[in-house]
Amino acid sequence: MLASKPKPHPLVQVSINWCFGWQRPGLGGREDVAIGDDALGDIYGEECMYMPVAAPKQKCSLSRLLPGQDYYFIVRAVASSGKGEFSKVLGPCTTEKESPQKAQALELHDIELYTCSTRLRLPFNYGSPITEVHTVLRRLDGPLALEEMDEEGQVHAHVAGQEHTVAPSSLVAVDDASEASRRPQTGVTGALLRTFATEGFDKASCRFTSRKSSLECCTGRSYVVNFSNLRPGTEYEITWRCRNAMGQSPFSGALLVKTDPAAPDQPPPIAVESL
Incomplete structure (x- = not known):
């Protein structure tokens, strides 16, 4: 019996490094977050981390998100037999606003x-x-x-x-x-x-x-x-x-x-x- 591709799985872990905010996934426009591997590099500051799934429910750790922004997240499982479908969109998740950070010198x-x-x-x-x-x-x-x-x-x-x-x-x-x-x-x-x-x-x-x-x-x-x-x-x-x-x-x-x-x-x- 051939191994089947994994089914969609809840969000596991994603780390976004100084990202200016995600757009809601759309139909492939440049301003949208694409849901394919080929377009992930077009998301400014985006970074994905693949973690082994040890349990049906696993907490995710998100760090260094920008304040006052809406974020949307998707995830899919990856196995030796292939890549599964993406999960449903999680979001919007809005972070709290903060004061500005240090600016450039004059x-x-x-x-x-x-x-x-x-x-x-x-x-x-x-x-x-x-x-x-x-x-x-x-x-x-x-x-x-x-x-x-x-x-x-x-x-x-x-x-x-x-x-x-x-x-x-x-x-x-x-x-x-x-x-x-x-x-x-x-x-x-x-x-x-x-x-x-x-x-x-x-x-x-x-x-x-x-x-x-x-x-x-x-x-x-x-x-x-x-x-x-x-x-x-x-x-x-x-x-x-x-x-x-x-x-x-x-x-x-x-x-x-x-x-x-x-x-x-x-x-x-x-x-x-x-x-």
């Missing part, structure tokens, strides 16, 4: 004697749109005038640094890449589409992009952040963090900048005491 765009222009890129929002950007500039070293210090020699607060809190929608957005450099992006899922939508992109922009999406830089779009009233010949560090409805992210790494030195100020007139 990028220096331009610096002059008294101003500095930087660019930031928003990280993945972890299921809740980013509503606030908080930047911090601190003076590290440089020349000081007497009027920039108090009687005890401490630097005045407005000279020592700056802090600004703004909404991302109030920042000037810049698309760095040209249309010619855009390439199709595989593994586009619902979570990725929603993240692009919160930054004002359409679906076409998500599917054709010049940058591969990541947790630290999801859409690739940069936002201009300017600092003014700086001091010539002075070194500064700039960090930033962001917030969604669940809380704040940690501060990013520091961007170190130094303004160009300037000519000395005009001295006061010479006083003649006697001739």
Whole structure:
């Protein structure tokens, strides 16, 4: 008697590593999760683990799922006689939302004697749109005038640094890449589409992009952040963090900048005491 293929079995174990969310299985469209082995590689961040079935019911262990996303799962049994049919879809299984994680450091765009222009890129929002950007500039070293210090020699607060809190929608957005450099992006899922939508992109922009999406830089779009009233010949560090409805992210790494030195100020007139 020939061995028969295994029958569908309940979900055993699947591990998804930093996946941007699964779409409900469909009819083979690129945006859908396919149910065939040949298309598994098109699911962004997807990873399957095959485990021996030791009992009719076995618990599965899922780790590193993204917060605030809907997940659907299927499983099938595999034996020496062949592969069985897939089980029914399990889901949607929705994970809880979380605050954003650490973002990329700011990028220096331009610096002059008294101003500095930087660019930031928003990280993945972890299921809740980013509503606030908080930047911090601190003076590290440089020349000081007497009027920039108090009687005890401490630097005045407005000279020592700056802090600004703004909404991302109030920042000037810049698309760095040209249309010619855009390439199709595989593994586009619902979570990725929603993240692009919160930054004002359409679906076409998500599917054709010049940058591969990541947790630290999801859409690739940069936002201009300017600092003014700086001091010539002075070194500064700039960090930033962001917030969604669940809380704040940690501060990013520091961007170190130094303004160009300037000519000395005009001295006061010479006083003649006697001739």
